[in-house]
Amino acid sequence: MRTRWFDRPLETIAMLWRIERADGIALGFVAHDRDLIIDHVRYHAAPGMLPSAIEMDDGLEPLDMDVGGALSHVLIRQDDLEAGRWDQAAIAMGLADWERPQDGVMWFWHGHLGALSVQGQRFSAELRGIKARLDRPFAPVSSPSCRADFCGPGCGLSRTRFEQVAALSAVEDESLRFAGVDEVGAERLAHGLLRWIDGDNAGLQARIVGQEGGALLLETQLASPAQPGDRALLVEGCDKSFATCANRFENAHNFRGEPHLPGNDLLTRFATF
16 A cells, blocks of 8 residues: 655656445546556546546535536446436545556545536536535424434334335326335325336436325436336335324324424414403
């Protein structure tokens, strides 16, 4: 492992990118004219993929960058960008010696992709560093609805109890009908999550906003047409109300909200005789 960098008159250093998309695909790129294999990972040559100026400090303010490149690389496809497969992808940047790739990588930045845009045959993306997670309120704010994510931290329920794999049986206008999911089951899936397991949409997920006669309605349109037989993981949802938490899930003791706290309208109430 190389421990000293930039200590020679002429350096043979290239910048590396390791990207892990939300659909489970991991890709590596290097700003060089040939592929490099480091630690059993192939970094594909992408000499035109470069970031903006890199700034780093020891403060807590988030430091953002931009990256751009051409859509000519076989692994960077416009339809994948438009389908959202690259949204919020985890990304790491590092340096490696292209003459001695066995020396490993010096990783110096970790974060995720932010806003993406495509113009002609080029793309650009915002890079959001780890410190961006600090740029949000941490103290909980009172609310009548539950602040915890369903089956997430604070909820106390196990997600495996509320998920199932089902095959698509029909596409009806803007809704999807799955085998074995009746109207009652579809109602329980409202506010839940759908993640495609196979088919052209494999790896993509969408929120379930409701149902019509047992057919599911999604928050966003499908990136590619779904075909009967395509399988998806369906996760039930919660409307975050106290009644649902107590009656349907019997989980009122974990409810993360204040359903009985008076609202601002209390200030405008007056006695009537």
